[in-house]
Amino acid sequence: MSEASKREFVVFQSMWAMQNAQGVLPTALEHELTKIAEAGFDGITDHYYAPDTARELSRLASSLGLQIEGQLFPQTVDDLKPVLEIASQYGCHHLTIQADARPRSLKEAVQLIDGWQRLAEQVDFPVLLETHRYRVTNDLHFTLDLLKELPDLKLLADLSHYVVGREIPLPPGEDDREQIETILRNSWGFHGRVASCEQVQLPISFEQHQPWVALFSEWWKYGIEDWLKRTDVQGSLSFTCELGPPPYAMTDRNGQDVTDRWEESLMMKALIRDIWAGCTRSIGKRI
Structure with missing residues (x-):
């Protein structure tokens, strides 16, 4: 058996993506989790910083065989400490930091992130x-500068934000491709959403959006293959289908989704598993 075939890949569904146009789950949490498990997802992504919420989410997810990607939004180094305790107590596949800080200097940002990295060394799951x-x-360029200062920094890549934020064109320029590939070479998980240079979340079932779907598929393939070739890999690689509700989702004149986001999540799950299968076959032949 090749090393590539031993690597594991897990596909999660975002609980945020399960919300309706009013920003709430349409049914009870247990029902939504059951729906996700029965659809063949490996886990879920949700907020994981309140003890009571984390305990109940962990209990329900565990009963259904679902793993958890925990999300948190720290502003300071110390904000991470209680969340690491919660995640250690109730378990998670990994924690993902959305750093709710906007330092103007690289030095300030490095100090903040370095503090989180030191704390993350104390737990046995990825942060x-x-x-x-x-x-x-x-900002993409600011993040690339961070990577130069913190070469061991492990990212969770949601490329949609850079495509829409920097209005990256189709096809991307050579510099754009090299910069995105640098992000991918330092990424240890993905959040899945297809953007264009004007929209953060495109309906992936629309024919006119297929060139963007192809571009993101190419990038995800690059990131997966790079992960498979790493010698320091531990655990499994995760991909979260994260098709958020309005205003992320495009809407009609009545404020309703123009597509069925659940059905598109299933399409994305199938797409990324096909990409993973192709990558393992390709890498396996080279090992």
Whole structure:
């Protein structure tokens, strides 16, 4: 058996993506989790910083065989400490930091992230920093500078924010491709959403959006293959289908989704598993 075939890949569904146009779950949490498990997802992504909420989410998810990607939004180094205790107590696949800080200097950002990295060394699950707008990783070039200062920084790549935030064209320029690939070479998980240079979340079932779907598929393939070739890999690689409700989702004149986001989540799950299968076959032949 090749090393590539031993690597595991898990696909999660975002609980935020399960919300309706009013921003709430349409049914009870247990029912929504059951729906996700029965659809063949490996886990879920949700907020994981309140003890009572984390305990109940962990109890229900565990009973259904679902793993958890915990999300948190710290502003300071110390904000991470209680969340690490919660995640250690109730368990998680990994924690994803959306850093709710916007330092103006690289030095300040490095100090903040380095503090989180030191705390993360104390737990036995990954703690990843998400690439996201209105966060410390808001700007692509600033994030690349962070990687030069913190070469061991592990990212969670949501590429949609850089595509829409920087209005990256189709096809991307060579510099754009090299910069995105640098992000991917430092990423240890993905949040899945297809953007264009004008919209953060495109309906992936629309024919006119297929060139963007192809571009993101190419990038995800690159990131997966790079992860498979790493020698320091532990655990499994995760991909979260994160098709959020309005205003992320495009809406009609009545404010309703123009597509069925659940059905598109299933499409994305199938797409990324096909990409993973192709990558393992390709990498396996080279090992």
